[in-house]
Amino acid sequence: MLNVDDMGGDRYIQSVFRALKMMEYIAECRQEAGLTEIGRGVGLSKSTTHGLISTLERCGYIRQNPATGKYSLGLKLFELGQAYAAGLDLREVALPYLRELSARYQETVHLAVLSEGDVVYIDKVDGPLSIGIRSRVGGRNPAHCTGVGKVLISAVDPKKLELLYAGKTMKRFTEHTVTDWDTLRSELQKVREVGYAWDREEFENELWCVAAPVRDGSDTVAAAISLSGPAQRMKSTDREQVAADVLNTAQKISRQLGYRDG
Amino acid sequence: MLNVDDMGGDRYIQSVFRALKMMEYIAECRQEAGLTEIGRGVGLSKSTTHGLISTLERCGYIRQNPATGKYSLGLKLFELGQAYAAGLDLREVALPYLRELSARYQETVHLAVLSEGDVVYIDKVDGPLSIGIRSRVGGRNPAHCTGVGKVLISAVDPKKLELLYAGKTMKRFTEHTVTDWDTLRSELQKVREVGYAWDREEFENELWCVAAPVRDGSDTVAAAISLSGPAQRMKSTDREQVAADVLNTAQKISRQLGYRDG
DNA sequence: AACTACGTTCGTTAATATCGAACGAACAAT
DNA sequence: ATTGTTCGTTCGATATTAACGAACGTAGTT
Numbered sequence A, B: 001m002l003n004v005d006d007m008g009g010d011r012y013i014q015s016v017f018r019a020l021k022m023m024e025y026i027a028e029c030r031q032e033a034g035l036t037e038i039g040r041g042v043g044l045s046k047s048t049t050h051g052l053i054s055t056l057e058r059c060g061y062i063r064q065n066p067a068t069g070k071y072s073l074g075l076k077l078f079e080l081g082q083a084y085a086a087g088l089d090l091r092e093v094a095l096p097y098l099r100e101l102s103a104r105y106q107e108t109v110h111l112a113v114l115s116e117g118d119v120v121y122i123d124k125v126d127g128p129l130s131i132g133i134r135s136r137v138g139g140r141n142p143a144h145c146t147g148v149g150k151v152l153i154s155a156v157d158p159k160k161l162e163l164l165y166a167g168k169t170m171k172r173f174t175e176h177t178v179t180d181w182d183t184l185r186s187e188l189q190k191v192r193e194v195g196y197a198w199d200r201e202e203f204e205n206e207l208w209c210v211a212a213p214v215r216d217g218s219d220t221v222a223a224a225i226s227l228s229g230p231a232q233r234m235k236s237t238d239r240e241q242v243a244a245d246v247l248n249t250a251q252k253i254s255r256q257l258g259y260r261d262g
Numbered sequence C: 001a002a003c004t005a006c007g008t009t010c011g012t013t014a015a016t017a018t019c020g021a022a023c024g025a026a027c028a029a030t
Numbered sequence D: 001a002t003t004g005t006t007c008g009t010t011c012g013a014t015a016t017t018a019a020c021g022a023a024c025g026t027a028g029t030t
Helices: A014-029 A035-042 A046-058 A075-086 A089-105 A147-154 A158-165 A181-194 A231-236 A239-256 B014-029 B035-042 B046-058 B075-086 B089-105 B147-154 B158-165 B181-194 B231-236 B239-256
Strands: A062-064 A071-073 A108-115 A118-125 A140-142 A197-200 A207-215 A221-230 B062-064 B071-073 B108-115 B118-125 B140-142 B197-200 B207-215 B221-230
Touching: A014 A035, A014 A046, A014 A062, A014 A071, A014 B014, A014 B046, A014 B075, A035 A046, A046 A062, A046 B014, A071 B075, A075 B014, A075 B071, A075 B075, A075 B108, A075 B118, A089 A108, A089 A118, A089 A221, A089 A239, A108 A147, A108 B075, A118 A147, A118 B075, A147 A181, A147 A197, A147 A207, A147 A221, A207 A231, A207 A239, A221 A231, A221 A239, B014 B035, B014 B046, B014 B062, B014 B071, B035 B046, B046 B062, B089 B108, B089 B118, B089 B221, B089 B239, B108 B147, B118 B147, B147 B181, B147 B197, B147 B207, B147 B221, B207 B231, B207 B239, B221 B231, B221 B239
Parallel strands: none
Antiparallel strands: A062 A071, A108 A118, A108 A221, A118 A140, A197 A207, A207 A221, B062 B071, B108 B118, B108 B221, B118 B140, B197 B207, B207 B221
């Protein structure tokens, strides 16, 4: 997956592809990475790596620690990332609703989209009490074991989904994680019917959440929202009520994005 | 500046450089951009542009609107931008102090760093009353006419500064904007002496701000903070007091970043 | 219906990125 | 001190690779 040579398909610019993978590798490291290590990570020689890396550095996409000589992500990525966020209606529109929902239950609320079969968190509102929920805006989680993930892939055309997940193994995180395709498929069917998805300790122990889809003007599921909390607290609240509230909030956002007939 | 061929210096990977400039061009557009337009923007043929653009698209750095065929920034940039922010101590450390300062004066507070002679805003805390202050986290402003900018370049080695600004004209934004080098130089000297910088409608009419430097463990000026507000309100507060408070807040952040002898 | 502008594809050619080898510096171990 | 290792960096020859112009299909417009 990190190896640079495994990209079938049409014509693409090799050096650009390699440079991007290097940035992603550095991001995965979560800390400064040496040039040799980066080269090893993407499967390229030191000198090739150096050429690409120094180009990225000169443009501000990565920076070199003058003390250690190692590399980390650069400011330009932050700038462009914020420019991306600024261009999204979704985030702006959703935020007040997320706040409202979070305030009602005193729990953390997330806004997420699908990317290459994974879930990426676009925004969140932390609940005042929520301790232990480890999520990061901009972070990436698997779809098969999260509430937002199940909602999002339940809206994907089954044939495309089959293709996307072909050969992929579903990683187990807890004893409740669904790891076989048949169980997941029937669960997705249920999600489509009721309109929301539960995740009861499928990703993290002691963590529950309910999620619902957000649709845009073109009738596409553009995102999903979820409310997450410790299993104990979530058990003691009216589950029907929470699910209805999450669903209702998602529909309000959808309508504001131009979705009709919610 | 956007033309792709004007990069002197060492060896760098042409196609990577070009691809990065394309992303930056799209970001500058603030909206979807067509392929032909992007090509024109960076000075490349349509087919070359297409190769680079489609590579970026396949990796998620830009995306193509299926309806219009036009391109905008992609989710991956947001992910990496957030990863960059997560790796910064600066932001995390500063936030509580920024909040405190903002709350005391009910005005907007900014945290910014220097990048290629410009100011880039890393974070901000909006005041409850501040209307009309147009700033965006991730946004870029000129250094010569902003409080944070003057603070940041006052700490740059004068020879390097001279080199960085050689030939550059300082754009005029208001009637108070300093546009000649000599005046700016003497102003920077004053900033170094008193430790903070005022901007009184040099960038935007009716907008004042005070800024002070944040230093890190290696004695380098790593960032600057500022407090901004409408000229009227800022005039009616004790200016000595505000400046002292901003300076003091900056020093507290500096100390927490490992700076000694503040 | 003709026309324009767009995104896309393709083949050739020359420009360009790639790689191995070698260098100097920093650091650790002996 | 000295040796050995590891790191980031530089360089030049070679072959891969990306660049370009021209042509295609498709929308939307005149």
